[in-house]
Amino acid sequence: MSTPTGFMDFKRELPTDRDPLERIKDWGEFHKHFSDDQLRTQGARCMDCGTPYCHTGMELNGSASGCPVNNLIPEWNNLIYRGLWHEALERLHKTNNFPEFTGRVCPAPCEGSCTVGLIGDAVTIKTIEQAIIDKGFDEGWVVPHPPKVRTGKRVAVVGSGPAGLATAAQLNKAGHTVTVYERADRIGGLLVYGIPTMKLEKDVVQRRVDLLEAEGITFVTNTEIGKDIPAAQLMNEFDAVVLCGGATKPREVDIEGRNLNGVHLAMDYLNGTIKSYLDSNLEDGNYISAKDKNVIVIGGGDTGTDCVATALRHGCKSVTQFGTHAKAPLERDQVSNPWPEFPNVYTLDYAQEEAKALFGEDPRAFSVLTKKFVGDENGNLKELHTVQIERTVDETGRKIYKEIPGTEKIWPADIVLIAIGFDGPENTIINQLGLEQDRRSNVKASYGDYRTSVDKVFAAGDMRRGQSLVVWAINEGREAAREVDRYLMGTTMLP
Structure with a gap:
C-alpha cells in the first residue's frame, strides 16, 4: 500500500479539461494532464485492497464491473506513488x-467497483493508466519487441479493431506469422472510424500500429474478406483464421418517414466526418454537414454522444439527444x-457539457419515443x-414502453441521426464459411x-459477443490468441 491513510488524506481529483466553448472549435483531444506529483498523490489514495474488485472483470446486472483485462491496478498505483514509472x-x-486506447475511451468500470468508492470517491484509475503509457512513449520506453523465434505457423486475423489488434499482437509474440486484413483504408477498425478524434486522436492509433508492424505483423488494407478475397482462400493459405470483424450491422428504426432526406445512420455521419478530416481536414466536403441545422440524435449511448459533439463542431443551429431511458439519479x-x-448516476459526458456551455442546457431529452x-x-x-413514455421491464427482461397521453411534441429537425446500436456482424464471411450463429x-x-x-476458425470481440466496450474486445482478443496458440502448438504460454 502506498500509504494506509491516503484515501482519507487526499481528495479525488481529475485533470481539468479544455474549456468547452474553446474545444468545440477544433477536433483535438480535450483532456489536460496532471503533473507527476499530482498523479503520485492520486495513486496514494489506492487502498491495495485484500480483494481488489477494480480488476475483477465481471459482468453484473448487464454491465462491466471491474477491469475486463484484469489490470493489476493496485500494483501500478503503488509504483507510481513510489516514482517507479518504468x-x-x-x-x-x-x-x-x-x-x-483504454486510458482514453474506456468508461472505467474499474472506478465503479473501487473499494474507496463505497463511502467516498473512487481512485482516479483511468487518469493514472493513461499517464503511465503516455510517459512510456514520451521517454522512449515503448519499443518494438519482435519474437526471437518463429514457429512456421501462419494466422489470418480478419478485422483490425481492438480485438483484431490484440489477437495479432499476442499471436505474434508467440512467434506465429500474422496477417491482419482490414476492409477500410486505415488500420484500427472502430478505433479509427467510429471514435471521434476528440476522444482518441488517430496518431495515437497509428503509433501503436507502427510498433506492431515493426514487430513483424503484416497489415493489408482495402481488402474485404468474402468479397475481395474469398473466405475459402484464407482457409487454404493459413493454419488458423480469427474473425474480429465487429458488430457493424446498424440497428434500424421502423418509423414513418425514415426515407426522408436528412435521416441518417449515426455511423455514416461519424465515419464520413472522421475520414474527411483525416483525408483533407474537412476540405473535400465528403461528409454529412450539420452546419446551421437543427440536429436530433436518437440514442442515448456513446455513439449518440459522439454525434452531439460532432454536430457542435460542424456548427449546428441546435442539437437534441433522445433517450428512451429515464433520467438517472444523482x-x-x-x-x-x-x-x-457500475454506478448508474446522472453525469454530463463531454458532448453534453459542450452543448450545455453553448446552448445553456443539457441537450438530452429522457423517456422520449419517436413516432x-x-x-x-x-x-x-x-x-x-x-411522445413521452414510461419504460418497464417484465419478468423475462423484455423492455415495455407505455406512452403517456398528452405528452406529444413536435420538434423542428433538418438532420436526424439514428444511434440506437447494432444488430450483430455482417454475414458475408459467416455465410461463406458456413458458421453457426447464436x-x-x-x-x-x-x-x-x-x-x-x-x-x-475462431471468433473474438464484438463479432462473437455483440456490441461492447473496447476493453472487452482487447480481453477477447488476448484470450482468443491464447486458444489459437494452444490449437496450433498443443500447449501455450500466453496468458
Missing part, C-alpha cells in the same frame, strides 16, 4: 496491450444498483414527432474457448 509501465503491459441507488456494479418523421414537399426532413446473429463460439463450428 516498472509501472511493465506491470500495465502485462495485462493490457493498448492502455493508450446518487447510486444502493438497492437496485449496489457496489461493485414519425415529417418532410416538406421536396422530401426533405422538416420535423419530428415524439440467437442474436453473432458468430457462435464459447467465451474462453473462441472456437467456431468450423475447424481452425
Whole structure:
C-alpha cells in the first residue's frame, strides 16, 4: 500500500479539461494532464485492497464491473506513488496491450467497483493508466519487441479493431506469422472510424500500429474478406483464421418517414466526418454537414454522444439527444444498483457539457419515443414527432414502453441521426464459411474457448459477443490468441 491513510488524506481529483466553448472549435483531444506529483498523490489514495474488485472483470446486472483485462491496478498505483514509472509501465503491459486506447475511451468500470468508492470517491484509475503509457512513449520506453523465434505457423486475423489488434499482437509474440486484413483504408477498425478524434486522436492509433508492424505483423488494407478475397482462400493459405470483424450491422428504426432526406445512420455521419478530416481536414466536403441545422440524435449511448459533439463542431443551429431511458439519479441507488456494479448516476459526458456551455442546457431529452418523421414537399426532413413514455421491464427482461397521453411534441429537425446500436456482424464471411450463429446473429463460439463450428476458425470481440466496450474486445482478443496458440502448438504460454 502506498500509504494506509491516503484515501482519507487526499481528495479525488481529475485533470481539468479544455474549456468547452474553446474545444468545440477544433477536433483535438480535450483532456489536460496532471503533473507527476499530482498523479503520485492520486495513486496514494489506492487502498491495495485484500480483494481488489477494480480488476475483477465481471459482468453484473448487464454491465462491466471491474477491469475486463484484469489490470493489476493496485500494483501500478503503488509504483507510481513510489516514482517507479518504468516498472509501472511493465506491470500495465502485462495485462493490457493498448492502455493508450483504454486510458482514453474506456468508461472505467474499474472506478465503479473501487473499494474507496463505497463511502467516498473512487481512485482516479483511468487518469493514472493513461499517464503511465503516455510517459512510456514520451521517454522512449515503448519499443518494438519482435519474437526471437518463429514457429512456421501462419494466422489470418480478419478485422483490425481492438480485438483484431490484440489477437495479432499476442499471436505474434508467440512467434506465429500474422496477417491482419482490414476492409477500410486505415488500420484500427472502430478505433479509427467510429471514435471521434476528440476522444482518441488517430496518431495515437497509428503509433501503436507502427510498433506492431515493426514487430513483424503484416497489415493489408482495402481488402474485404468474402468479397475481395474469398473466405475459402484464407482457409487454404493459413493454419488458423480469427474473425474480429465487429458488430457493424446498424440497428434500424421502423418509423414513418425514415426515407426522408436528412435521416441518417449515426455511423455514416461519424465515419464520413472522421475520414474527411483525416483525408483533407474537412476540405473535400465528403461528409454529412450539420452546419446551421437543427440536429436530433436518437440514442442515448456513446455513439449518440459522439454525434452531439460532432454536430457542435460542424456548427449546428441546435442539437437534441433522445433517450428512451429515464433520467438517472444523482446518487447510486444502493438497492437496485449496489457496489461493485457500475454506478448508474446522472453525469454530463463531454458532448453534453459542450452543448450545455453553448446552448445553456443539457441537450438530452429522457423517456422520449419517436413516432414519425415529417418532410416538406421536396422530401426533405422538416420535423419530428415524439411522445413521452414510461419504460418497464417484465419478468423475462423484455423492455415495455407505455406512452403517456398528452405528452406529444413536435420538434423542428433538418438532420436526424439514428444511434440506437447494432444488430450483430455482417454475414458475408459467416455465410461463406458456413458458421453457426447464436440467437442474436453473432458468430457462435464459447467465451474462453473462441472456437467456431468450423475447424481452425475462431471468433473474438464484438463479432462473437455483440456490441461492447473496447476493453472487452482487447480481453477477447488476448484470450482468443491464447486458444489459437494452444490449437496450433498443443500447449501455450500466453496468458
